[in-house]
Amino acid sequence: MSRQTFLQGALVLMMAGIVTRLMGFVYRIVLTRLIGAEAMGLFQIVFPILGLALTFVTMGFPLAIAKLVAEAVAKRDSHRVRRVMRISSACVLASAGLCMGLMYACRHLVAQYWLTDPRAYPTYLAMIPVVGVIAVASLYRGYFQGIQDMTPTAWASILEQSVRIISIWGLAAYFVRFSLAYAAMAAMIGMVLGELSGLLFLIWQQRRRARMNQVVPEPAYARTSEPLRATLRAITQLSLPVTASRLIWSLLSAAEPILVLRALGLAGVPLKEATALYGAYSGMAIPLLVFPTVVTSSLATNLVPAVAEAQASGNVERIRHRLSQSITVTAMVAFPASVVFTFFAAPLTRAIYGDAHVGPMLAIMAPFVFMLCLQSPLTGILQGLNRAGTAMVNSIVGGVARLAVILVLATRPSLGILGVSIATAFSFALTALLHLVAVVREIGFQMRTSSVVRIGVASAAMLAYMLLITFRSGSSLSGSRLVLALVGGMILYFALLCSFRVLTSYAVGRVPKVGPWLAAIVRHLPFAV
Known part of the structure; x- marks a missing residue:
């Protein structure tokens, strides 16, 4: 098995991410046209609960697996690779079984106290199996990342989206005839089938190209004698900060639809209309807005080990170079995206979703796409510098600020859902600035601003055309x-x-x-x- 370089891995994930995002737009477009904005709102009300559940289940283990497996492979220590995978698998599978059991046992409490619209209950029930599927798949994804082979993960993502799109054509089109609640449930079932197909593909790829004797050819050069407790401690030292960050962020995300619907209610918007507005915001405007992050997210995935390696060797100049590259790449993607989303929001959303009313929500957030895209590489650099806790605090500050601004602005009848867009834009800017300040404090700041200026000129020429x-x-x-x-x-x-x-x-x-x-x-x- 041949390992991929840093740039090759980033490009593979980037190309796959672009394809899956485009397919995701097809999925959203087809789903929106089939079931409408109101049913999309029901789907989005439940979706944050999935993020919260996955935070408890995966517990940051994929990142820990990636780092520890990479270290063990470099030392040709196949025994430690097996030990890391066994411990991680046992923890993730146990937590997945417990979480799914609790989700089902507490389903009536969730429906009564969490779901702001009772019609979202069938979608919640359909969501429970996907927790276990994604939990197992995360183990394989961490393993492939650790051996620096991003190709199976990339193809698995494409397969997941393909199966999801095919599923909604059949399921959502059939169930929408009965009710919007069942139409939203059908969309979630399509997600379950997509994730399951991706998992099966990863299992097949691991058996075909990434068995232990292929990853670490025998005889191995070294064999660690560390006890089970030491391996577990190494895993938790990496996974716990990530888990805490994702947990708090998932709680904030889960609180958002509740707060938004209640704020719109205080502004005099009826529940059905508020659900539709939130569905348009979170299911149409946000997916379009975050599309450019596919590039910077792929970059961030590969920045963590690259920065950690440079820090271990004391090469601060290389880290500064990575920061400069990250800012330049972010500008190349974000500047033209801001131009298009700001000045052509209404015709773009009308052409894609058949609804020009989504345009104003998108246009308000569009000027801050650069700050949104910059968050991922800056987070990757902070994690590589062992400052995951700092990234966590910054994200929490940004998330809390967003909820606070939503409460202030969305309750005003003159703003309504546009107040949510303003709050989101403010959160992007605040979080990115906090990340940048933290990175600069650690390594300083050195970059060629001429490249960013040239990108700005090219974007202005594109806008003029x-x-x-x-x-x-x-x-x-x-x-x-x-x-x-x-x-x-x-x-x-x-x-x-x-x-x-x-x-x-x-x-x-x-x-x-x-x-x-x-x-x-x-x-x-x-x-x-």
């Missing part, structure tokens, strides 16, 4: 003209990045599959190298 194409269309911008503006704008943006030498033929050539073809194009652009 798109406005020129759509100038006479106004609010009645057709889908074909919007596509023409988007495609032409992105081609212009890419060409300018290459001409400004922000992107080089060498960098583009390392993109999997299409890299050499793109590099040949870049070399023929004016001023490009």
